[in-house]
Amino acid sequence: MDWQTTADAVPASIVTEARAQSLAGRAPATGAWREGDPVGDRRFVHVGDVPLESGRVLPSVRIAYEQWGTLSPARDNAILILHALTGDSHVVGAAGPAHPSAGWWPGIVGPGLAIDTDRWFVVAPNVLGGCQGSTGPASLAPDRAEWATRFPFLTIRDQVRAQLAFARELGIERFAAVVGGSMGAMHVLEWAVMAPEAVERIAVLAAPAASTADQIALNSVQIEAIRADPAFRGGEFYEAPDGEGPTRGLALARRMAMLNYRTAAELNHRFERSWQSDLDPLGGDGRFAVESYLDFHGNKFTRRFDANSYIVLTQAMNSHDLGRGRGGIDAALARIEATSLVLGIDSDRYFPLPGQAEIAARLRHSVHGPTPVLVSSEYGHDAFLIEDDAVGAALSALLDD
Numbered sequence: 001m002d003w004q005t006t007a008d009a010v011p012a013s014i015v016t017e018a019r020a021q022s023l024a025g026r027a028p029a030t031g032a033w034r035e036g037d038p039v040g041d042r043r044f045v046h047v048g049d050v051p052l053e054s055g056r057v058l059p060s061v062r063i064a065y066e067q068w069g070t071l072s073p074a075r076d077n078a079i080l081i082l083h084a085l086t087g088d089s090h091v092v093g094a095a096g097p098a099h100p101s102a103g104w105w106p107g108i109v110g111p112g113l114a115i116d117t118d119r120w121f122v123v124a125p126n127v128l129g130g131c132q133g134s135t136g137p138a139s140l141a142p143d144r145a146e147w148a149t150r151f152p153f154l155t156i157r158d159q160v161r162a163q164l165a166f167a168r169e170l171g172i173e174r175f176a177a178v179v180g181g182s183m184g185a186m187h188v189l190e191w192a193v194m195a196p197e198a199v200e201r202i203a204v205l206a207a208p209a210a211s212t213a214d215q216i217a218l219n220s221v222q223i224e225a226i227r228a229d230p231a232f233r234g235g236e237f238y239e240a241p242d243g244e245g246p247t248r249g250l251a252l253a254r255r256m257a258m259l260n261y262r263t264a265a266e267l268n269h270r271f272e273r274s275w276q277s278d279l280d281p282l283g284g285d286g287r288f289a290v291e292s293y294l295d296f297h298g299n300k301f302t303r304r305f306d307a308n309s310y311i312v313l314t315q316a317m318n319s320h321d322l323g324r325g326r327g328g329i330d331a332a333l334a335r336i337e338a339t340s341l342v343l344g345i346d347s348d349r350y351f352p353l354p355g356q357a358e359i360a361a362r363l364r365h366s367v368h369g370p371t372p373v374l375v376s377s378e379y380g381h382d383a384f385l386i387e388d389d390a391v392g393a394a395l396s397a398l399l400d401d
């Protein structure tokens with residue numbers, strides 16, 4: 001199938017009754033993109049049924065994506081970018097009616113940047129289970145009602161299987177590079193093992209070879225924060241009579257996650273002990289600036305994300321184990337043939353450096369030898385989204401190899 005002609009914007013006429021009500025003014029129960037919403041730069045491909053590791057089959061899967069640059073006649077200049085937990089296909093570009101947030105990697109992808117769109121054809125799909133256009137819990141199942149709690153448990157490998165089908169639909173047999181940070185890097189590792197013939201280079205930024213007990217624990221309390229919100233209704237909140245979704249639980253999960261993504265040093269340095277209001281501590285509400293910062297990010301997040309999607313994607317991250325069924329992590333890493341970049345951040349308390357050191361030590365074709373490229377940053381895990389100079393230089397070295 002021709003990649004240019006498979007892109008089909010969902011017709012505006014496909015508007016569910018529930019969505020029509022929310023468009024008519026009722027508060028939306030989810031921050032997910034839904035049929036009938038503005039499409040913006042999104043394109044869609046239908047990849048059919050996706051068989052899952054669990055033995056179930058997810059039918060009629062749709063993948064949303066965006067693209068930049070021009071695919072060469074030989075189709076040999078494509079780069080696949082895979083986003084982190086709460087990212088989406090909007091890697092670069094403005095916020096607007098179709099995109100609640102501006103692009104998340106504007107300093108890395110674009111003309112003249114590390115991933116130079118004058119040279120490379122860049123394509124970025126929204127992950128399976130996500131909520132910005134790809135099939136996920138807020139999408140309509142074949143019976144035209146939301147999947148909600150009927151949506152299956154997904155693994156990182158299930159999501160990569162959908163991405164492989166997506167690449168086939170685009171007609172791209174081999175990527176010059178598959179690049180991702182955090183959850184996206186878990187997908188990158190699986191690409192390198194599941195489809196070595198389709199991957200020339202990989203960039204693994206700030207992720208482990210397998211989620212550790214500590215990481216699973218940090219993730220699981222966030223899931224529980226969502227489930228404890230009465231408005232979660234066991235996951236069946238899309239048709240709630242009052243239109244309310246589990247925004248309190250989702251915002252709390254995001255606040256907790258932000259503490260994994262940033263560092264004590266940054267928060268202490270940036271906010272000190274300052275109060276949010278000039279009136280504090282004498283007549284204000286006792287709120288510290290750092291609390292306000294977390295509230296801000298928690299609340300903003302609920303406007304762009306779906307609580308069921310957050311659970312599905314977090315569980316997928318917990319499932320991550322490159323060595324499962326492959327004789328262990330070392331054996332799986334030894335199978336990787338791609339030219340590789342592994343990057344870690346010295347202050348990352350979510351996916352700490354030893355996780356990347358384990359990967360780098362086992363890869364045979366690393367552009368920087370047996371240790372990860374080290375990014376020194378105060379920002380912690382989120383540094384892969386913020387430290388454009390260091391991350392860009394490492395990516396340039398990989399792509400010039």
Ligand SMILES: CC(=O)SCCNC(=O)CCNC(=O)[C@H](O)C(C)(C)COP(=O)(O)OP(=O)(O)OC[C@H]1O[C@@H](n2cnc3c(N)ncnc32)[C@H](O)[C@@H]1OP(=O)(O)O
Pocket residue numbers: 083084085086087088101104181276289290292293294296297382385386
């Ligand atoms: C790979 C992916 O795709 S992940 C998706 C991208 N990630 C996200 O969007 C996560 C949410 N965003 C973030 O975590 C960050 O904005 C990053 C990582 C993208 C960039 O980090 P930074 O540039 O350091 O932004 P920072 O965390 O300081 O947030 C800035 C916001 O906090 C607000 N803020 C700062 N202090 C306070 C405070 N005391 N009270 C309330 N709000 C505050 C600012 O007004 C600013 O608002 P804006 O986003 O509307 O401009």
Ligand SMILES: N[C@@H](CCO)C(=O)O
Pocket residue numbers: 084085086087181182183261381382385
């Ligand atoms: N800020 C990133 C961190 C997770 O990698 C996100 O929200 O997806």
